[in-house]
Amino acid sequence: MLRNRLSIPLKWMSRPNRVPGRHFWTGSGPYLIETDMTARATAPSETPSELQGPPNLLRVLVSRRWRPATILILLGMAGLAQLGFWQLDRLEWRRGMNTQTLARLNASPVAVTGDTVWEADWHDRQAVARGILDYRSQVGIKNRFYKEEAGIHLLTPMRLADSDQILMVDRGWIPQAWVSGDWSQYDEGAGLVEVRGLLQDANPYPSGADIGSSPDRLYYREDLELLGRVLDMEVAPMFLLVQPVEGGAPDWPRRQSKDLHLSEGNHLSYAIQWFLFSLILGVGYVLMVRKRTRRPVEAGQTT
Structure with a gap:
């Protein structure tokens, strides 16, 4: 009776939907014990559907619970990526400016005369001018530095040869301590002279600024219209x-080379950083959602 209660003949295994159990041999033949595994396999599952396994991640991201957060994350990723593309546009603009600057520097010098038709793109263009320097009318541009020492630049009118037009010439820097002294010691000779340098745009005061004649002949900007x-x-x-x-150059005023910034700057590294921030935001959000949705599954499996 004990044998019949604990086991069933092996031939019963031919019945459909029978889950294999564990075989053992007795004196009368092989038998199969129906273990708890057999009962679980044949019994209907009572586990909730959400505990059967990890849900589809894409379906979870667009579900009602996570949809608002997903939209916000996508907008944030798009904004960060747009900042990266903006930095790439700035990089292309910087490269274009460098190309134009090099082209102007390598171009033949402009011969400045009274009949010169001025072009808007002549900034940093090499030029040569002939005329007479009017030292008595020169002015000083304040807050100019040479090797971290404060001073001024002497801006001297040059009356172009055979013309009444005036070209202002920045002859260089003198120390602040010498500003109140006699500027005639920095004269470079009378008569017709030839000067070479780089053409520079005017640096006007802000619109509406009430700037008049300065008694000490000192100004903060090269506002050519005001000086005129x-x-x-x-x-x-x-x-x-x-x-x-x-x-051949005089000791004073001290000539200063134009500081030309021809580097590409940090635009490329900034663009890479913005793209990485966008990627980190998206990947971090997906991992967080995946972890949150797997917690019920792991809890169900432990029970």
């Missing part, structure tokens, strides 16, 4: 920044 009114001269729309040359 103050000096009662027909001043050209650009001024000439004299560059240092090897040999």
